[in-house]
Amino acid sequence: MAATFSRILCPIDFERDSMDALELAYRLAQQNSATVYLLTVIGEPLAAATELPPVAVMPNLEFEAECRGRLEALAREKLAGVSHEELVASGNAAPEILNLAKRRKIDLIVMGTHGRHGLPHFLLGSVAEKIVRESPVPVMTIHPTAAP
Numbered sequence: 001m002a003a004t005f006s007r008i009l010c011p012i013d014f015e016r017d018s019m020d021a022l023e024l025a026y027r028l029a030q031q032n033s034a035t036v037y038l039l040t041v042i043g044e045p046l047a048a049a050t051e052l053p054p055v056a057v058m059p060n061l062e063f064e065a066e067c068r069g070r071l072e073a074l075a076r077e078k079l080a081g082v083s084h085e086e087l088v089a090s091g092n093a094a095p096e097i098l099n100l101a102k103r104r105k106i107d108l109i110v111m112g113t114h115g116r117h118g119l120p121h122f123l124l125g126s127v128a129e130k131i132v133r134e135s136p137v138p139v140m141t142i143h144p145t146a147a148p
Contacts, residue, residue, distance in 0.1 A: 005108040009037045011097050011127075014070065017112030021142040022078055025110040035083040038075055039100055040067050041093040064088050094130035101137060109139045 010025040012018045022038070029036045042064060071086035089096040101109060113128040132139045 004032045004034075006032060006034045007037065007104060007106045007108070008032075008034050009039060009097070009101050009104070009106040009109045011039045011041065011093070011109070011111045012071065012074065013040065013112075014074075015112065017142060019078075019112075021110050021112040021140075022074070024140065024142060026079055026082060028108070028110065029079075029082045029084075033083075035085065036079055037085050037087060037100070037104060037106065038071050038079075039087045039089065039097065040071055041096045042067060042088065042090045043093060064090070093127045094134070097127070097131055098134055101135065107137050109135060109137060110142070111139065112142045 005028060008025050008029055010018075010022050012022065022036075025036050028034065042060070068086060068088050071088065075084050075086055087100065089100065097109070097111075100106070109131060111128055111131065113126070128139075128141050132141065
């Protein structure tokens with residue numbers, strides 16, 4: 001028996017790879033009469049290499065509203081006819097994605113990868129890699145495509 005998915009999470013960073021993932025999430029949602037949850041995570045600033053204690057950063061409500069507006073426009077353009085919800089979270093991307101997947105009872109995560117290798121991968125890590133390793137639900141990753 002083939003698996004069906006009713007709640008699909010698609011993390012979006014507005015890069016081409018996440019747009020490719022959104023296209024796949026849309027097709028899967030159509031086939032399964034599923035809801036797509038678009039999520040963008042506003043990242044925490046990188047910690048400076050100083051000996052000063054960490055400083056609390058106030059949420060940037062204007063930037064959050066801008067991100068929400070971009071998600072809403074993207075949903076209107078790319079998810080017509082499919083049930084969807086736009087979500088914005090603040091924090092570290094991987095834990096936020098995993099927490100939301102748990103809270104919303106997501107049964108599939110569809111996400112793009114940046115395809116970093118070597119030093120950039122080591123320094124920046126891989127959100128997709130962490131999600132694949134720690135997710136309790138299936139994860140479909142969309143690898144970088146060649147530029148047109």
